[in-house]
Amino acid sequence: MKMKKRLLDGARLKRTIHRLSVEIVERNKGTENLVITGIRSRGVPIAERIVKHIKETEGVDVPLGILDITLYRDDLTTVAPQPLVKPSHFPCSIDDKIVVLVDDVLYTGRTVRAAFDALIDYGRPRAVQLAALIDRGHRELPIHADYTGQMVPTDRTEVIKVKLQETDGEDEVLLMEK
Amino acid sequence: MRSQATALRSKDLLGIEPLSPEEISLILDTAEGFREVSERPIKKVPTLRGQLVINLFMEASTRTRVSFEIAEKRLSADTLSFSASGSSVEKGETLIDTAQNLMAMQPDMIVIRHRHPGSPKMLADLLPASIINAGDGAHEHPTQALLDAFTIREKFGRLAGVNVSIIGDIAHSRVVRSNIHLLTKMKANVTLAAPPTLMPAEIEKMGVRVVHSLDEALEGADVVMMLRIQLERQSKTTFPSLREYFNTFGLTPERLRRANDGAIVMHPGPMNRGVEISSDVADGPYSVILEQVTNGVAVRMAVLYLLAGGHLQES
Amino acid sequence: MNLLISNGRVVDPSQNLDRAADVLIEDGLVAKIGPGLKAPKGVATIDAAGCIVIPGLVDLHTHLREPGQEHKETIRTGTEAAVAGGYTSVCAMANTTPPNDERPVTEMIVAEAQRNGVCRVYPIGAVSKGLAGLELSEMADLRGAGCVAFSDDGKPVTNSKLMRAALEYARMLGAPVIAHEEDAFLAEGAVMHEGYYSTLLGMKGAPAAGEEILTSRDIHLVELTGGRLHVAHLSTVGAIEAVRRAKSRGLAVTCEATPHHIALTDEAVQSFSTDLKMNPPLRSEAHRRALLEAIKDGTIDVIATDHAPHHPDEKRVEFDLAPFGVIGLETAFAVCHEVLVKSKTIKLAQLVDLMSTRPARTFNLPGGTLKPGSAGDVAVIDLDGATEFASFRSRSHNSPWRGRTLGTRVVATVVGGVVRFDGRPSPAVEGKSRPQAARARGARR
Numbered sequence: 001m002k003m004k005k006r007l008l009d010g011a012r013l014k015r016t017i018h019r020l021s022v023e024i025v026e027r028n029k030g031t032e033n034l035v036i037t038g039i040r041s042r043g044v045p046i047a048e049r050i051v052k053h054i055k056e057t058e059g060v061d062v063p064l065g066i067l068d069i070t071l072y073r074d075d076l077t078t079v080a081p082q083p084l085v086k087p088s089h090f091p092c093s094i095d096d097k098i099v100v101l102v103d104d105v106l107y108t109g110r111t112v113r114a115a116f117d118a119l120i121d122y123g124r125p126r127a128v129q130l131a132a133l134i135d136r137g138h139r140e141l142p143i144h145a146d147y148t149g150q151m152v153p154t155d156r157t158e159v160i161k162v163k164l165q166e167t168d169g170e171d172e173v174l175l176m177e178k
Numbered sequence: 179m180r181s182q183a184t185a186l187r188s189k190d191l192l193g194i195e196p197l198s199p200e201e202i203s204l205i206l207d208t209a210e211g212f213r214e215v216s217e218r219p220i221k222k223v224p225t226l227r228g229q230l231v232i233n234l235f236m237e238a239s240t241r242t243r244v245s246f247e248i249a250e251k252r253l254s255a256d257t258l259s260f261s262a263s264g265s266s267v268e269k270g271e272t273l274i275d276t277a278q279n280l281m282a283m284q285p286d287m288i289v290i291r292h293r294h295p296g297s298p299k300m301l302a303d304l305l306p307a308s309i310i311n312a313g314d315g316a317h318e319h320p321t322q323a324l325l326d327a328f329t330i331r332e333k334f335g336r337l338a339g340v341n342v343s344i345i346g347d348i349a350h351s352r353v354v355r356s357n358i359h360l361l362t363k364m365k366a367n368v369t370l371a372a373p374p375t376l377m378p379a380e381i382e383k384m385g386v387r388v389v390h391s392l393d394e395a396l397e398g399a400d401v402v403m404m405l406r407i408q409l410e411r412q413s414k415t416t417f418p419s420l421r422e423y424f425n426t427f428g429l430t431p432e433r434l435r436r437a438n439d440g441a442i443v444m445h446p447g448p449m450n451r452g453v454e455i456s457s458d459v460a461d462g463p464y465s466v467i468l469e470q471v472t473n474g475v476a477v478r479m480a481v482l483y484l485l486a487g488g489h490l491q492e493s
Numbered sequence: 494m495n496l497l498i499s500n501g502r503v504v505d506p507s508q509n510l511d512r513a514a515d516v517l518i519e520d521g522l523v524a525k526i527g528p529g530l531k532a533p534k535g536v537a538t539i540d541a542a543g544c545i546v547i548p549g550l551v552d553l554h555t556h557l558r559e560p561g562q563e564h565k566e567t568i569r570t571g572t573e574a575a576v577a578g579g580y581t582s583v584c585a586m587a588n589t590t591p592p593n594d595e596r597p598v599t600e601m602i603v604a605e606a607q608r609n610g611v612c613r614v615y616p617i618g619a620v621s622k623g624l625a626g627l628e629l630s631e632m633a634d635l636r637g638a639g640c641v642a643f644s645d646d647g648k649p650v651t652n653s654k655l656m657r658a659a660l661e662y663a664r665m666l667g668a669p670v671i672a673h674e675e676d677a678f679l680a681e682g683a684v685m686h687e688g689y690y691s692t693l694l695g696m697k698g699a700p701a702a703g704e705e706i707l708t709s710r711d712i713h714l715v716e717l718t719g720g721r722l723h724v725a726h727l728s729t730v731g732a733i734e735a736v737r738r739a740k741s742r743g744l745a746v747t748c749e750a751t752p753h754h755i756a757l758t759d760e761a762v763q764s765f766s767t768d769l770k771m772n773p774p775l776r777s778e779a780h781r782r783a784l785l786e787a788i789k790d791g792t793i794d795v796i797a798t799d800h801a802p803h804h805p806d807e808k809r810v811e812f813d814l815a816p817f818g819v820i821g822l823e824t825a826f827a828v829c830h831e832v833l834v835k836s837k838t839i840k841l842a843q844l845v846d847l848m849s850t851r852p853a854r855t856f857n858l859p860g861g862t863l864k865p866g867s868a869g870d871v872a873v874i875d876l877d878g879a880t881e882f883a884s885f886r887s888r889s890h891n892s893p894w895r896g897r898t899l900g901t902r903v904v905a906t907v908v909g910g911v912v913r914f915d916g917r918p919s920p921a922v923e924g925k926s927r928p929q930a931a932r933a934r935g936a937r938r
Binding site for chain 2 (some may be wrong): 068072085086089117118121
């Protein structure tokens with residue numbers, strides 16, 4: 001794979017996540033009942049940063065959930081190698097909460113579909129919202145993001161590579177060609 | 179200990195012997211993820227929806243069968259269990275005919291327990307379904323060894339360098355063979371103890387230390403694994419009496435003091451209290467026997483999940 | 494009954510012969526050996542150029558299964574398998590149904606062999622009535638009907654007193670007792686050799702000591718009785734050592750080894766293939782090496798197949814449940830040539846000695862030689878050929894070498910001057926096919 005374009009550098013990535021945090025608080029008129037939930041794997045550090053930014057700006061500890069959707073995928077018997085199953089975790093009940101799902105890239109929508117199924121096994125939220133760092137289009141299901149870091153029109157042969165300090169040692173988002 | 183493998187190479191789990199250390203780590207790591215499922219309010223995930231798993235138990239088993247059934251149900255598989263008694267097997271049908279008849283129902287996986295070694299391999303060679311060995315004679319019982327390893331890893335954070343002593347009827351035990359394969363592959367130190375009449379020929383070639391004294395086996399042990407004395411398989415020529423067996427190889431709290439601080443006591447079950455293990459030990463603070471049972475479900479879910487998945491292709 | 498086998502390399506250990514020569518058979522007997530022989534008018538010729546010409550192989554240990562177990566093998570199919578492997582004589586073990594413990598059974602075997610067999614068949618009588626190991630069979634009557642030796646093979650003679658009596662009584666009849674040496678208590682429930690692999694596979698093993706104990710007992714009984722003992726399918730270091738010592742003391746003890754024990758070890762059982770289950774079981778590499786050594790130094794007198802056919806349905810079960818035994822007539826020479834001669838363990842002439850000359854001498858049978866005046870029993874074998882064992886002439890196919898290709902080919906087998914197996918390629922020019930069976934039948938007069 002070769003790089004075609006750097007979509008976000010470290011500084012812009014940081015600003016984008018801050019903007020997402022602000023929008024989430026604004027839209028929900030505060031932080032009450034919010035549960036910020038990262039979808040494994042790269043949704044988790046983004047969710048953590050959102051929680052951290054809310055704490056810095058609002059002074060509130062918003063609960064952080066972690067959701068592993070592997071067991072809810074609809075392509076398990078065809079994908080290989082299999083994704084490693086890891087635990088999901090919620091620090092509190094999600095009943096009657098506003099769960100904001102956080103993922104790095106929104107593409108076909110199938111991951112989010114699986115996340116809905118997974119979420120329902122943990123309780124009955126009042127509302128579920130979706131925040132995506134990058135929306136690259138090509139939806140296969142009627143799903144849209146409530147909060148979008150950046151819209152990037154892509155070709156199906158292209159790949160979005162999100163690198164994060166926590167998982168990859170550096171912050172940047174790249175557009176790659178297969 | 180991170181696994182590097184991302185999928186199992188075989189469509190079947192016939193034993194621990196054919197697995198690589200990476201594959202063993204993959205199963206154990208995957209089981210970590212599955213344990214969380216059993217702690218949820220809704221203990222079920224849709225992963226194996228629409229897949230048919232047949233549990234073919236040609237030999238009596240409660241613990242293993244129930245554990246597999248729970249694992250299958252938590253993964254939303256359709257399951258069908260049957261045992262030898264009351265089935266066509268009693269009417270003289272051969273294993274191959276039984277299996278081919280079952281295959282006509284198009285199961286995705288068959289979990290088999292059988293008293294003859296090699297029968298899971300027979301099915302695996304013949305049928306397209308994934309075959310999981312749930313114990314074949316005195317040969318292998320891979321999921322038991324995996325859940326034992328999972329429990330040990332949970333307690334000690336690793337397998338390498340852990341001193342594991344396995345005591346009891348080594349000769350007739352499939353559990354011990356799978357455990358030896360697994361523990362030696364993962365660089366644990368294994369000691370076996372039994373009267374020589376219960377120790378099979380040349381077992382030291384499997385990379386284990388063999389002793390004939392319980393005290394010697396307990397000295398320095400981190401894990402004490404007691405095996406069931408298979409009363410139904412003993413003849414009077416293997417040991418003189420249960421009383422004498424308990425006096426020489428039965429585990430009591432006093433004798434357990436020779437083991438390392440923080441040592442744990444395991445037993446694959448079912449236990450014969452007062453034969454290989456005293457109740458004080460079985461119910462005591464070092465015992466992880468019930469945790470083994472709980473972990474068994476997570477490990478079996480992991481195995482089902484990994485075998486159900488797509489197979490490794492060139493990317 | 495007249496035939497000229499020309500242009501071959503004649504290897505006959507009975508007369509220390511190994512050279513290019515023609516063999517002329519007249520009236521079913523070897524008439525002449527020499528270079529440049531001419532076929533008399535009307536006598537057929539086999540062109541053996543590039544092949545060895547040897548006295549037909551003699552198997553002292555064959556289970557033909559008839560009467561009673563015709564689903565596994567018959568005298569017809571068993572002898573067809575024999576000639577396909579270069580054998581011209583086989584000795585039929587007594588554990589049929591009913592066992593060969595009475596004259597009528599022996600007579601039936603002899604008659605059926607004459608009617609439908611394609612090689613010579615020598616019956617072996619039972620040591621005990623019903624092979625039950627309790628009372629002697631009517632050995633003199635059996636001998637009179639044509640039995641050449643006595644054995645309860647398949648089972649050891651557990652009772653030492655009965656074994657003593659058998660050796661004494663058979664001595665009077667000038668026949669050997671063939672012993673299946675296995676301590677029944679030590680081998681109870683065993684399905685393979687006891688050692689590392691039985692431990693690994695969790696299967697019940699028979700310790701080598703079991704074979705050694707009974708072999709030693711029987712050697713002591715030979716000393717006591719002056720009888721003639723032939724130890725069947727020797728497979729362990731200790732039993733070999735016991736026989737070696739007995740021979741050095743001049744006792745009348747001979748022994749045989751099978752191709753499978755020479756070629757394979759218990760390591761192979763890891764496949765759980767029931768075609769590797771036989772009794773005695775495949776032993777460990779140390780035992781196999783001892784067998785090779787014993788073949789080299791002459792302790793082993795004979796290679797015998799222990800050809801033991803079982804129906805595919807009987808073998809298509811769990812290893813524990815499968816019957817003991819493998820077939821061997823069709824593969825024996827190819828396997829032994831590969832393991833013993835190609836590996837330079839022994840010379841070709843020694844192999845012919847082990848598979849033809851000495852077996853005949855051990856049981857005092859015709860054959861095993863190409864001396865003029867002896868039976869016209871000949872095998873023509875192409876050592877540079879190859880045989881793919883995809884199917885067998887035996888009614889059963891429980892062979893460890895099923896599906897394998899081995900590097901020799903039987904070109905023709907001649908019994909009493911009649912071609913009973915013809916493995917020569919069909920002459921395409923004539924555009925006529927000559928199926929094996931049709932030819933064999935046609936040749937039967």
